[in-house]
Amino acid sequence: MRKTRIVALAALVVMLATSLAYAGPTYDRVMQEKVCRVGLMANSKPAGFINENGDWIGFDVDIATELCRRLGVKIEKVQVNNKTRVTMVQTGQIDMSLANMTHKRERDKSIDFSITYFFDGQKFLVRKGTASSWQDLVGKKIASMQGTTSELNVRALLKKLGDPDADNNVISYQNEAECFQALKMGRVAAWSTDSTLLIGYAAEEPGKFELIGDFFSNEPYGVGLPEDDSAWRDAINFALQDMWQDGTYKKIYDKWYGPESKWAFPLTDEIELWP
Template structure:
């Protein structure tokens, strides 16, 4: 009995030590290992996606790579989706989530966020020439990604516009590519999410789709970070600000959203800068 207790206490001690060591400050561990594990999407055009050559590319990919380079680290890319990007931060499986994630107060209860590094808003994407305004979608099926702020925003808008079946008319899918496929096959009248994502998919088939109506939400993107780790949060914030100050940010932005790209999206705001 004594041996069993001793063994149990020993194993418990090892587990507690391992947990303590793993849960240490992110900044210290990253500076020691020189590796940053970043959660990045895989089908969010042009934020982060696989191109025709099978390369993992996009705005978020370049932002994450630039952050790692400035901190003298190697970037380890970890595929995430709308369901795992927060959980992976909480579980310590990634050090930051660079995954077109809107900073919401509700999400801030679970993880911390950097300053806003991208500014977007939500719209509808539909086949060209079929709809002209929000009201046209009352009573129609709308595709959204499951578990996103976009899903909530569309339901609230349709309810406000008087759609008695707004709950049933919002159809949830797991992936952005599935939403686009549903639109292509006329299973839904429109797909609604952040406008830059819609622009990305519409560019795959030029001239067939268009954005409808004005923005009906603000979507400020933040980098998801572990809770209560101010040194790491400061490192990310300072790096983003330095990238803005020396032009690195705009170089990356124009590469993906500039006037000479299929995803043209004029920048309307500036990153928060601290003196």
């Protein structure tokens, strides 16, 4: 019995040591293992998606790849979605998340964020010629993605515009593809989310869809990071700022959102630069 207890105690010590080693600062572990696990979308054009050849590409993919290159580590791409991206950072399944994630105070209670690396805003996508203003959508069914700030924003806007049944008129779907399908099939009058996502899907069927109205929210994207690891957060922030200053960021941006791209979207602001 005594021997069994000693063996059990020894096993517990080993497990605890392993757990503590794994739970150390993200920066130290990534630098030691030389691998960074990055959460990315796989169906969000043009931020992160799988193309017809099976390649995982997009703006966020290129930004993440460049960040890892500058940190001297190998990128390991991990698929996330709107529901899993925060949890996977919290639980240590990924080391950072570049996944259309607006930096909100509520989210900051759970994870940390980098400086803003992308600037977007929310709009409506409609079938061409069916609506020209926000008011045209009052009382209509609007698609949005479940568990996102977009869902909350569109509900609040409809209430402000006087829609008495705004809560029921916002129809929540699991992902972007389902929202777009609902719009194409006429199950909803519009789809509302960040404008670059809408541009990405509208580009799949040129001339059939259009964005209407101005931005009705600001959506500053940040890199989602584990809590309380300033060395890791600084490393990401410094790399982002260096990419901006040496022109790499603009090169990547123009590849996906420049005037000659399929998803043209003017750069609306500058990232925060520290002296």
